[in-house]
Amino acid sequence: xxxxxxxxxxxxxxxxxxxxxxxxxxxxxxxxxxxxxxxxxxxxxxxxxxxxxxxxxxxxxxxxxxxxxxxxxxxxxxxxxxxxxxxxxxxxxx
Amino acid sequence: xxxxxxxxxxxxxxxxxxxxxxxxxxxxxxxxxxxxxxxxxxxxxxxxxxxxxxxxxxxxxxxxxxxxxxxxxxxxxxxxxxxxxxxxxxxxxxxxxxxxxxxxxxxxxxxxxxxxxxxxxxxxxxxxxxxxxxxxxxxxxxxxxxxxxxxxxxxxxxxxxxxxxxxxxxxxxxxxxxxxxxxxxxxxxxxxxxxxxxxxxxxxxxxxxxxxxxxxxxxxxxxxxxxxxxxxxxxxxxxxxxxxxxxxxxxxxxxxxxxxxxxxxxxxxxxxxxxxxxxxxxxxxxxxxxxxxxxxxxxxxxxxxxxxxxxxxxxxxxxxxxxxxxxxxxxxxxxxxxxxxxxxxxxxxxxxxxxxxxxxxxxxxxxxxxxxxxxxxxxxxxxxxxxxxxxxx
Numbered sequence: 087x088x089x090x091x092x093x094x095x096x097x098x099x100x101x102x103x104x105x106x107x108x109x110x111x112x113x114x115x116x117x118x119x120x121x122x123x124x125x126x127x128x129x130x131x132x133x134x135x136x137x138x139x140x141x142x143x144x145x146x147x148x149x150x151x152x153x154x155x156x157x158x159x160x161x162x163x164x165x166x167x168x169x170x171x172x173x174x175x176x177x178x179x180x
Numbered sequence: 181x182x183x184x185x186x187x188x189x190x191x192x193x194x195x196x197x198x199x200x201x202x203x204x205x206x207x208x209x210x211x212x213x214x215x216x217x218x219x220x221x222x223x224x225x226x227x228x229x230x231x232x233x234x235x236x237x238x239x240x241x242x243x244x245x246x247x248x249x250x251x252x253x254x255x256x257x258x259x260x261x262x263x264x265x266x267x268x269x270x271x272x273x274x275x276x277x278x279x280x281x282x283x284x285x286x287x288x289x290x291x292x293x294x295x296x297x298x299x300x301x302x303x304x305x306x307x308x309x310x311x312x313x314x315x316x317x318x319x320x321x322x323x324x325x326x327x328x329x330x331x332x333x334x335x336x337x338x339x340x341x342x343x344x345x346x347x348x349x350x351x352x353x354x355x356x357x358x359x360x361x362x363x364x365x366x367x368x369x370x371x372x373x374x375x376x377x378x379x380x381x382x383x384x385x386x387x388x389x390x391x392x393x394x395x396x397x398x399x400x401x402x403x404x405x406x407x408x409x410x411x412x413x414x415x416x417x418x419x420x421x422x423x424x425x426x427x428x429x430x431x432x433x434x435x436x437x438x439x440x441x442x443x444x445x446x447x448x449x450x451x452x453x454x455x456x457x458x459x460x461x462x463x464x465x466x467x468x469x470x471x472x473x474x475x476x477x478x479x480x481x482x483x484x485x486x487x488x489x490x491x492x493x494x495x496x497x498x499x500x501x502x503x504x505x506x507x508x509x510x511x512x513x514x515x516x517x518x519x520x521x522x523x524x525x526x527x528x529x530x531x532x533x534x535x536x537x538x539x540x541x542x543x544x545x546x547x548x549x550x551x552x553x554x555x556x557x558x559x560x561x562x563x564x565x566x567x568x569x570x571x572x573x
Binding site for chain 2 (some may be wrong): 087089090091092093097098099100101102103104125140
């Protein structure tokens with residue numbers, strides 16, 4: 087068995103724990119915005135599975151939602167959507 | 181009950197590891213280290229030792245496997261020599277910078293090329309900037325004791341650094357002497373269960389070594405420097421409590437011999453200090469006031485302890501069995517850098533590099549060198565110097 091004991095003198099350790107937005111609102115980096123046409127969506131979950139930053143949720147009844155606070159606009163969701171239900175449009179800012 | 185058996189340096193280390201009850205051992209064979217892990221494999225096979233032996237394809241993987249297991253909470257051990265140690269060098273840094281306790285034996289062997297299996301200290305001292313605590317034994321009993329103590333020191337919460345224990349290949353690794361093995365129950369009670377600062381075992385999501393900004397990274401490294409300072413106290417207290425429990429105390433970071441009232445002090449590391457001590461015995465009989473300091477811990481460097489002994493010395497002779505090409509011996513560099521923090525009037529300090537590539541240096545060789553050094557200082561040598569003495573028969 088192993089005992090966990092903090093090191094003395096409050097020294098820093100090279101560890102990180104996952105939290106949302108550790109690098110700030112990364113959605114600000116976006117130049118292209120994914121837009122969903124829920125009429126075309128068949129809830130195949132490909133966009134949710136492939137999203138590299140885990141900001142897409144597919145709810146069969148509600149359709150696709152994207153958290154634009156952290157979506158960087160990479161366009162992978164558009165690429166993998168078999169129904170072209172996601173398109174990328176230029177970001178025009180707030 | 182403790183018992184005394186004849187063991188080679190390699191087997192002495194294996195028996196110490198067995199008593200520390202590691203969970204995981206990973207190693208790759210290399211002369212002259214191989215008998216350590218061969219013995220441990222035999223112990224696992226016969227059921228004497230309940231540990232997992234991970235067979236890997238390289239030393240880089242050996243230490244990486246130990247590191248991963250240790251991060252997950254296992255007590256681990258590995259051993260290597262020379263090229264193997266150089267090959268695992270990247271992971272050597274990983275372990276200390278991640279503050280993960282572990283123990284590794286280094287059975288010194290000259291670095292290639294040319295191919296050479298005889299011992300000098302060049303592979304060991306090459307690791308000096310890695311953040312590992314570095315101990316070096318003089319005989320097989322000390323190799324045993326240091327290996328067992330290494331687990332205790334490494335897992336101390338004011339230290340949390342990996343520890344390497346060095347011995348010279350063949351001179352210790354393949355020659356036997358009686359070694360006392362302490363009582364298992366007594367060792368269990370003293371060493372206790374493994375302690376470490378964190379585990380990554382899948383129960384809580386954690387990242388080890390993520391991208392970290394310069395200031396935070398510097399703080400993490402500063403913690404290693406603090407831990408090195410703390411470890412001096414821990415090494416001494418472990419040495420003295422081990423002495424009380426098991427009967428052998430070595431003097432902490434350094435071991436002194438005839439140092440009281442010595443006008444001259446010779447300094448060395450490792451088993452060739454035995455020959456140096458024999459030479460000093462003769463010189464004492466001949467009336468020369470000379471003593472020996474054996475450096476047992478090369479990191480943390482014992483500058484306080486050295487200064488205490490050397491502050492009154494007239495001449496200091498540092499014998500290095502390693503060379504920093506283009507400069508001089510590493511022990512000499514550290515000694516001078518350590519002493520100038522206490523004084524602007526150093527004694528005469530001479531650095532002799534010898535025994536490189538396993539060239540034998542006998543007690544008689546030491547006697548001749550020391551006699552000529554004493555004579556030079558007595559006849560008015562004004563400052564120290566460095567010399568690489570190549571002994572030929």
